[in-house]
Amino acid sequence: MKKVSTSIVLLLALLLNVSAQKHILNYRIKEEFSPANDIVGIQFDSKGAMWVATSYGLYKKEQNEWVLSGAANIYMQSFFIDKHDKIWTALWGEGVHASVDGKKWESIKAAAPSGSANVITADNKGEIWVGDFSAGVLRSGKDKWINYKAGNVGLGDNSILAILPDNKSRMWFGSYHGLSLFDGKLWRLYNKANSKLPDNNVYALLDDAKGDVWIGTCNGLARLSGNTWVVYNVENSGLSSDLILSLGVDAKGNIWAGTNKGVNVFDGKNWQTFNVKNSALIDDRVQVITAYKNAIYLGTSKGIAVFN
Structure with a gap:
């Protein structure tokens, strides 16, 4: 019975990979x-x-x-x-x-x-937010740009790597020295010293339909639900790498985590990894994840892979 069950699992995995390859479309801007x-x-x-x-x-x-x-x-x-x-x-x-x-x-x-x-986006009101290389956060105002800097507000440092406007109209910022939250009035800084953030280098941010915030670091993926932290890494989950470069969520609510060793998909219970060895993924370094309609677009160092 054990051999039969193992064979069924392997067959299902093979079918999933074959199906995935059929549904991956790759683009290159330049063929060379x-x-x-x-x-x-x-x-x-x-x-x-x-x-x-x-x-x-x-x-x-x-x-x-x-x-x-x-x-x-x-x-x-x-x-x-x-x-x-x-x-x-x-x-x-x-x-x-x-x-x-x-x-x-x-x-x-x-x-x-x-x-x-480094990064640019807009909040729910349409205001533009910029993460500067060394001057903190810039916010477009009615008459001038507003500059928030570490030392004056709760930013880990002035080199901003990621910005997330969440569905509760709050702003999140990732830097080399932690994760910052701005609710419009107050700032709060999360780091390894005062929270379960797995690393202070925060490269990617995402919020899901439940209001949970996902934080991609160079040492694993964290999910913050209210005040509860859950950390995922290669030792306790199906992540292929602890270096999280990008995050996205698809139409079904699955979380996509881009790494330097392929992309990982999490449905809340199970993990699945796509890389150049087991699928038609164009490159293992997944730097960008964008959901549009019923497709997921992955930006890599060698082109674009589209999962339909």
């Missing part, structure tokens, strides 16, 4: 080796057009072509398309730029005091 295939952001505008930020610039998918928007050889860190289809980019060495059509770009110098921005 190029920094344009190093994907750092994937967004969709109101018309359903896909925009992709890379280490070589910003591209828009038009039918079967990838069209460069703006200058080439621009090292992008992050980008965001707001509710008016205005594109905001966070660039290394070039600060923040914005465009209403993807052709004419405006430099927003006040949004990135250090000259480099």
Whole structure:
């Protein structure tokens, strides 16, 4: 009976992997080796057009072509398309730029005091938030940008790696020295010294339909539900690596965790890993996860993989 059960489990795993390969579609911006295939952001505008930020610039998918928007050889860190289809980019060495059509770009110098921005997004009210390389958090205001810095507020440090506006209108920030929460009035800093955060290097943030916040660190994945922490790592779960680079949630509520060793999918009970060995995944380093309609888009260092 034990051998039969084992055979059934192996058969089911094989069928799942075959099914997954059939449903993975890979894209490359350039067919040859190029920094344009190093994907750092994937967004969709109101018309359903896909925009992709890379280490070589910003591209828009038009039918079967990838069209460069703006200058080439621009090292992008992050980008965001707001509710008016205005594109905001966070660039290394070039600060923040914005465009209403993807052709004419405006430099927003006040949004990135250090000259480099790591991450950019918007809150539920439509205000733009920027995570600077070394100047903390910037928030668009009515008349000027508001700058929050470590030492003045509860930020771990001034190099911001991730920003999450949650479904409770709160703002979360990941840095090299912990996780910060801003509820609009008060700040709170979580780190290894005062919480069960598995590491102070916070690279990715996500909230789910239950209101839980998922935190990706360089030493495992944490889930914060109210005041309760649950930590997942390679020793106690199905994670393929403790280095969590990206997070996403699909239409069924499954949590996707991108690592340097493939992507892990968690349904609340079971884990499944997709990598280049067991699936058609284009690359094991999954840097971006974006859910759109019934698909999950994975940005890797070698291109894009789409799970339908």
